[in-house]
Amino acid sequence: MELLEIKNFSKSYGGDKKACDDVNITVSAGDIFGFIGHNGAGKSTTIKATVGVLDFEDGEIYIDGHSIKKEPIEAKKDMAYIPDNPDLYEHLTGMQYLNFIADIFDIDDVKRNGRIDKYAKMFEIENALGDLISSYSHGMRQKVAIISALIHEPKLLILDEPFVGLDPKAALTVKNIMHDMCNEGKAVFFSTHVLDVAEKLCNRVAIIKQGRIVITGDMEELLGDKSLEDLFMEVTEHV
Amino acid sequence: MFKKSAVLLKTMIRANSTFNILKHEKDKKKKRKMIGGIIGITCIYLMIIIYAGGYSALCGYSGMAYAVPASVGVILFAMNFFFTFFKADGYLFAFKDYDMTMSLPLSVKSIVGTRFLRMYILNLPYSLLVSASMIAGYAIYMTIDAWRIIVWIIGTFMLQLFAMVFASILSALISAAGTKFRFKQAAKTILTFAFCIFCFSLRYIIDATVAKDSVAVIDKIDMFNSGVNRYLFPAQWFDGAVSDYSVLQFILLVVVSIAFYELFAYVLSKFYRQINSRLMAVSTSKKKGKAKHIGRKSAVNAIAYKEFRRLLSSNNYLVNMCLGHVLVILMVAALIIFGVDKIINVAVEGAPVTKEMIIPIIPVIIHFFVGMATTTACSYSMEGKSYWILQSLPIEKSTIVKGKILFQLYLSLPLEVLGNIALSIACHAKIYEIILFAVCGAVLSIYSATCGMNCNVSHPNFEWTNEIEIIKQSTAITLYVLPNMFIMMILGVLIIFGGRIVNPDIEILAVTIIYMALAALFYKRSIKKAAKI
Incomplete structure (x- = not known):
């Protein structure tokens, strides 16, 4: 296929x-x-x-x-896309950004929370999701972009x-x-x-x-x- | 060093110049849109010429041509002061290319100077248009010789310089003061709003010191100018140099303006790194911890919420979009505390205006403030380099448009409706009038949101490096703000004078229906145009 x-x-x-x-x-x-x-x-x-x-x-x-x-x-x-240098919404926190993407893909609360927790743990950024994206390093932005791409299981x-x-x-x-x-x-x-x-x-x-x-x-x-x-x-x- | 600064300035101007983009852009569609934008801006320039020239000619016609130089001084100062005050923060501090610029082999004073001069050059067309139009009206009634022309031209440059330096100093002080607080953005926003409200009140303070009795409007303008000039030395010197051929006042204007700028650039350069570092620093004291999960929203609401966060994230954006809202809230509070008669008396300074005369134009008054800016006129362009996120999501472009319009409605519709109801009740309007005005306010709010969106999707710009270019100086925002401001003023006059022939309530009903149709039209056009972006 x-x-x-x-x-x-x-x-x-x-x-x-x-x-x-x-x-x-x-x-x-x-x-x-x-x-x-x-x-x-x-x-x-x-x-x-x-x-x-x-x-x-x-x-x-x-x-x-x-x-x-x-x-x-x-x-x-x-599908999901992650650009080479993801310009994310710097004024949102990591969590707000991920929820924004989940809202667009219409993912229910249980699934989105489960997936956010799972991937945040995998990428070790669960303690940073409450901070503004503007405070993230390039690598952390990349991790948030990757999680946002996986949130709807493309x-x-x-x-x-x-x-x-x-x-x-x-x-x-x-x-x-x-x-x-x-x-x-x-x-x-x-x-x-x-x-x-x-x-x-x-x-x-x-x-x-x-x-x-x-x-x-x-x-x-x-x-x-x-x-x-x-x-x-x-x-x-x-x- | 001067050569390097000049290169930096030239590059900064070129990077955002429409003509440069037009020269190198190969996409014909984009070129056509840009030409459309230039035509739109030209229309705005024409409006400024008519307004400024008309004002000057009216003064001359009323036998007060002698007051024109003082008015030029006040207008140029006020215009440049406010243009600069609302954007200096974005131009001078924490801009996107700060790291790159500061890493160049340039002195900090040169960098501060180039950032300031870029702002100066962007404001210059407006100053020159106002000044040239007013000297044209002045020349009809007064003798114009070489001295007056030279002083007028150089004086225009100097008045703009003085006003911009003054505004930049205040903006820098607010930015510096904001860095002392834990919540810098909120502190800066509150300080900026407080200063704006102080400026609006200043007019009444000055009036109170010079005018005690009821006098004709044209005399009031003269008295107001005299009152302002008493404190505003550059305008006073300009007036003296033009009207009295005073060489000393002309030299004072030039020397003090340039010295003021030099002093500003020198002092700011000493603290520039410190202020920027603090502004860009991430709070380390902020308690870090796992973020709480957020409830589910529809796609349109998710975009609206994103817009809300965007608005809160920027002092420039918030102040420029919500100043009118704050003024309406203050007005409603003042109505409750002092009563309508006192407010009218203060607003019209003793002129024979009653609340019955105010009633027919209540929706226009409220909309003049709330509708003076709309987020939709810039929110599409504000996506900037992050536009890829929305582009790659499985949503129609119409969903983006709806989300952004919805946010603007959340922001302005309740306030516009409540403002109309509060002022109507205070003026003892009839019940059906209160309902009519509330509906009219709601319709005007929807119109603003859709009209702004139409302006933005017709002239989108994602290639900005500083958000202030989009918030304050984009084609879309200019096309929305200035025509709407003039239309509201004209509409107010038409309703008052039309009220002698037609019932004012019928007029408001007609305005409501017309604006409803326009809102529907702009909404459809926005959806259609957004699909092509």
């Missing part, structure tokens, strides 16, 4: 050059999909269009069968550079959560620069260069005896 389908997606920002050109990606249930590329390759553009933050004209993007263009509400109900989790700013323990917790989601038949799609993490964590990968997907497929099949770093250098230098 495909939880994310990006079909012939192209995007330009007004100029002649396309930020993304004919991008095709499929993420199925149970996948942890790594999306890799240089700075400015088109990763964030693809991700922002996928989650409905960025408008686009060419191509189609489906989340669990719902078009992000035509049925954005249905599509967004099934089928598809989309993350842009999720490990930046996280302490080692929190990074491990995120990886464990990703594995758990996979085992439950959900999927994770994330961009990263950390190739070692992608190699160990992902079962599928796509490499993007100058807006075009240069290689995509199963991690094991693509790598063979090589490391992901070798593969990345090979395809980005020569393709």
Whole structure:
């Protein structure tokens, strides 16, 4: 079952050059999909269009069968997004922010409180949720953003550079959560620069260069005896 | 150092300049919207020209052209003082790029200077328009020579400088005093409100010292200006330099204004780091502990609640949006304590105005205060870089619009209805009038919320670095505030004079129906336009 389908997606920002050109990606249930590329390759553009933050004209993007263009509400109900540098509402406390997200997703009191408690404990921020987000460090904001993304138990989790700013323990917790989601038949799609993490964590990968997907497929099949770093250098230098 | 400061100033201005964005923006849709915004601002400028020029010409027509320079002094001072007082805090302290700016190889005095000058340049078009329009009206009745033109132009720059420095000092003192309290934001807000109320009362204190008897309005303006000028030296010097060709007063105006600025920049730079550090510091004494869980809300209410927290989080936002509300609350309290006759007497300073004359314009009076600002005119843009949160949530854009409108209604509708009821009862209005005015107040409140939202979604701006740009100077807020203020004043006059032909209650009913239709129209337009953002 495909939880994310990006079909012939192209995007330009007004100029002649396309930020993304004919991008095709499929993420199925149970996948942890790594999306890799240089700075400015088109990763964030693809991700922002996928989650409905960025408008686009060419191509189609489906989340669990719902078009992000035509049925954005249905599509967004099934997914969660965490940007690379989450600008959260600084004037709210962590708890108020999480409740705000829970209200939007219409999560009942018992479930939301249970999930907030569970994840706050996992990320060790239960004592900070009563403080204003403006007082949080980058890593703590990232943790709150991750909890807010998990609060409605999405089928598809989309993350842009999720490990930046996280302490080692929190990074491990995120990886464990990703594995758990996979085992439950959900999927994770994330961009990263950390190739070692992608190699160990992902079962599928796509490499993007100058807006075009240069290689995509199963991690094991693509790598063979090589490391992901070798593969990345090979395809980005020569393709 | 001067060169570096100039580069910093130029960059700060360029970063927020509509023309710079227009020059480099490739999206034609965005460009069209920005051009629409420029046209809107041009209309506002035209209104200022007509108002200021008309005032000056009226003085001349009434044989009081000699009073125009004094009026220019008072108007420029008051306008720049209030423009600056409400935004100086946001421009000078705890701004988003503070860390970046302070890490640059610049002296603190240069940084303070560039922050101040940026504010100065933003206010300048308004000062120049008022000044130029008033000299045009003045020139019809008085001789204009090279001296007067030079003094008028340089004097405009100096009056603005003096007023802005004065307002910045008070704002800095309030910010510095606020840092001494545990709840800094609340302390700053209370101090700001207290100072605003003092300023409003000042007018009556000055009047009381110069005017004892009932006199014509135009004479009152002259007496008021004279009264203010007695204490407001720069305006007095400007008047003397223009009217009496006094070189000494002109030199005094220039030297004192520049020296005042230099002193301000020097002193503030000594305490700048300290004030900012305290403002940005997180309270360590605050008891930390596990947050309590919060009850469930609908999506629209969740957004409204978020808006409530946003309003409380910012002194600038709260003061700019709720000053009218505070004034209405004070008015209602004063009605209960002193009675309506005393209040009318103080407000119109002995002019022959009775409560019967006030009754037909009660909804207009209340709305003039409560509707002077609306959160919806800026709350959409206030999302700024956090807009991704709402964009990626499974909600229609209409839900966001509804949530923000709902919050504004929570904020203003009860007060507008209660204000109308309180003033109507105090003026001994008939029962059906009380009901009519309450309904009219509610409708005007809904109109304000939807009209503000329409302005905001027509001219959204998420690329701000300082919230004051959105709260005080955005296209959306200008398009809402100034036309609505003028319309309310005109409406009041029309109702009073129209009352000689038509029953005033019928007029209020007509106003209610018209504003209801406008509210419906703006609501629909807001939903439609928000869908495209």
